[in-house]
Amino acid sequence: MSTTPAPQARDQVARLLTLVPYLHARGTVHVDQAARELGTTPTQLVKDLKVLLMCGLPGGYPDDLIDVDLDALEEGGDGVIRVSNADYLARPLRLTPTEASAVIVALRALRNSAGPDTREVLDRTLAKLEAAAAHGGVGRIDPGQGAADADVALLARRLQEAVERGRQVRLRYYVPSRDEVTVRVVDPHAVTRGQGFAYLDADCHSAGAPRLFRLDRIQDAEVLDTAVSSTPRPGRELPAGVIDEQESVVATLRLAPEARWVVDYYPVLATRPVDGADPDGALEVDLRVADARWLTRLVLRLAPYAEVVAPQEFTDSSVAAARATLGLYS
Template sequence: MSARRAPRGGQPTSGAKDQVARLLALVPYLHAHGQVRVDDAAAALGVRPEQVVKDLKVLLMVGLPGGYPDDLIDVDLDSLEGPEADGVIRISNADYLARPLRLTPTEATAIIVALRALRGGAGEETRSIVDRALAKLEAAAAEAVPRVDPGLDAADVDLALRATRLQQAAADRRQVRMTYWVPSRDEQTERVVDPRGVVHHHGWSYLDAWDHGAEAPRLFRLDRIQGLEVLDRPIETEPTAPRDLGEGIFSQSEETRRVTLHLDPPARWVTEYYAMEEVRPRDDGTLEVDLVVADERWLLRLLLRLAPHARVVVPPEFTEPFVAAVQDALNLYRNPA
């Protein structure tokens, strides 16, 4: 979704995160209603018809693994744009949406963990629905464990079992000793942690835990845990629910900074690829965006890609290294070795 000036009376666009949420609602809506008019779909989703058309153009790139034309959902754009458009949404090659969903052990575990977390803060009616869903999922998962599909990836099964052990350790409030691979240093480290629970984000599973070595909460990606042992001793920190990663891996802390960028029109594409805290369209067609940055070097690389169509507004101390890096790049270009 390209960020643009908000329509009169509307809300500013807010980047790729909101578009993903709309697509997750749009696909089942179209499957349930068949051919519908763009205006009706827009009213159901609470957006303008033009935004629905933009989302449908993204839907063209969605489908089964492989990425070949026959794997992707097909949207009839001629019925939405052009002189012969009738404003009716027509999609095809999406029959697999009608088939029952087959979950891998990791996916089933992710849903079970998420439902348990949801149940804690839910009302009585919602808890009843969650309990029924949990009963079905847990029964199916328990039934599937001894009959593992021989075609299933062994690593997938291992991750699911690892997630189950860690989740049980968190429920029992027992410490965990583990060997964890740190890719940035290419080394294995020994950790003793107080587990809080397993959480999921963008297809990856993480252990949220208090790391006694770092004396701080940490997220550990499950596929980087080389070995683990559930210890026969209780956790030493106050029991805490695992964090909600709905807003992303990084939270506002001493390790992250909230950065405001000013983007010229040629750089607006960045809102489609990176999670933005907020996007504010300006009257001159430019954007002001807020994002959370955990690594200044990553921000510097992004700014170099966007140059000369982006600049740092806040915090001002990020401007100097960016200007210096641009000057170094220009010097290399003008005076190649």
């Protein structure tokens, strides 16, 4: 005895998403005709209609749910599908700014893993949503805490299009280790993810080498008409070490004995006694720093038992911060 496996939930959802606008456009239709035009069987269509009974507006009360005349579909009925309490389906959908942003972000996330055919459909949908947002159809998109995510998603799509077209991009990029904004032209190769962030994997013309750029640190990206000059390549795997090394600078601190606890509390790359001092004396330590402001705060906490030896810009910034702090007491 053979059994037919139950349809997958996602297949049924796809059928329902097709069924609702189909019924709305036709009003009433015989179940056999609907099954033929929808590419399913009358039996399966009746099962889907029974699920449709549990769909509707938020709340879940009887007046909120779509009503289907199931008696007409039972044996002895006329076999005509009649759907009521679904007048809201005739109203154009208007999204709030938060809803529109959520849909755009979700579609962009889906686009990154979609195949060519699906991506084409997603692009058309995204274009309509963005056009509506630009012309006030859904209002100005201002989703509050999700705004940064929406901006990154929009940027990811633009950069991915530049990758697919083989066009160079001019970036204004914030470098936290130097606390400055740099302008550079890159050959984009892939938009990828690592350690919970989205990155542009590109060849940087200024550095003359491959670089990773965190999308949330890109202040502006202009897609140029100039074709990329490097050979296209797939995006790289992003283990922690690759990102950490690129986005950080090795700083050297001189620690008095009172600040030696830093070695036990923070991951350091190397330690050296100062001028042949005894093992419990002053140390020089190398540690990786991704944000100059973090190092400045650390040195101020350790004062007067620590100083920055290198690089020079970190030394200057920490000295300036110390002087400014002392000036508050005068």
